[in-house]
Amino acid sequence: MTSLLRLLRSGDPPSKPRPLQRDTVDVPLADGGCLPVLRVRDPRATRMRLTVDERGARLTLPARASLASGDRFLRAHRAWIVEQVGLHAIDGIAPLERDRTRVLPLRGEDLPVRWQAGPFSRAMREGDGIAFTHAARIGDAGLRRTLRDFYEGEARADVGRWLPRWLPGLPRPPARIRFKVMSSQWGSLAPDDALSLDLSLVLARPSAFHYVLVHELCHLVHADHSPAFWREVEARCPDWRGERDYFHDHGRRIKARLRGLLSG
Template sequence: MNTRLNTASLDIPYTLRRSRRRRTISVTIDPDRGMLVHCPQRLPQAEIDAFLRRKAKWIRSKMALIDSIRASQKPISWQDGAALPYQGASYTLRIRADASGGSVSLHGGIIEVACGLAGQQPADETSESLVMAWYRREAERVIQQRVAHFQEHVGVTPSRVCVKDQKRRWGTCTSRGALYFNWRLILAPLHVLDYVVVHELCHLLELNHSPRFWSLVSSVLPDYRQRRSWLRQQGASLEIQQRPAMVH
């Protein structure tokens, strides 16, 4: 249900989701979906409004943070010397002509792309497609490794681990024991990626966010709150602004 928060200092549309199983009310700010409010099925609208008014200062700060992160993001030029994010750091893109072409490698602080010879597809278009594919391969490789490492600590084995282009979630766990992860986690620091991996592995034992679930997460990552805080504050920055596909 789409509605609005309307106060003296805020006028924000939000999505209201009611659930028979929910016992509490919560609000989250999603960079893609905006403000989401979850509440019990029969909670009166007046109580929802009062809750949001109490949270108005927090809502303003979160919206401002997302706006500032978006404003600071600049499209990548995809030309030689461009800055590329990878595992929480900035790397320099280097493009070299190569008859074989089609490869990406990491050397120190450099992401090197071997493109085809002159006269073929423009180097910036080639480097973009090659690096984006490389990001996904790296996400698959690193996430598989971290799942294998942490599943021993949690004491579970997922039925499947898959990396996808998820727009709205960093990770998901299904009732059948499959784990799905957002490839953009490869842009985050490793300790943040590890938090998402452990979070989803713990869902194989506790498919909820109960105190028992968080206790399990804490037993593996005692500092999970700091890692979660980084993701909540900086998650909106884990995005690559791609150019629209060209029509030839």
């Protein structure tokens, strides 16, 4: 039991942060308007890369790439950027606001929020809703940290209920479990057996969250997506196809809601 608790409480190991340079560049449009693109110079990047998600467009530049070459790259892909931004636009995504946010998503439901002042900030389940206590001088960033801590605590509680059932059938347990805000993936298993799960999974219905956990645990048995791997998944989660379809239909909005709530 002690090792299980240590596994559930473990997070990212200490690491030296890598410096990133960020700014925003405007791409002119045919109608006279401009489309903002986040430009990131990443020393780890080996090539220019353009991505679009619910947060907008992002251009990643390697350390030695010139700004002029980045501008040419954006102009060459302008039509694609506009199309993708339109496809990824999701309405009704709002950040967390003290005393104004009335519901918060959790486990496939929107739960009512009760705001109250207190000596420190904390969010916790209370009856059929969420009680959000806030200190008088806490700022927006502090509120977002409180919400993130609440979601991670709830996610770890779910994994703590499910994991003991599956550990006996695995060749080894995951080295540690960490929760991250992931752009496209829902989970991953690193070569050192560290298991990463998307924090927004706790906003999804529990059966879908459970499927992702099972999926990643099965990579401890088979590292690939071979037929043998899917047989392991099917044996533990017979309805995995339905959960995969759920993410196909609702995944973008689930991820966008978490990003919206935690955005600054």
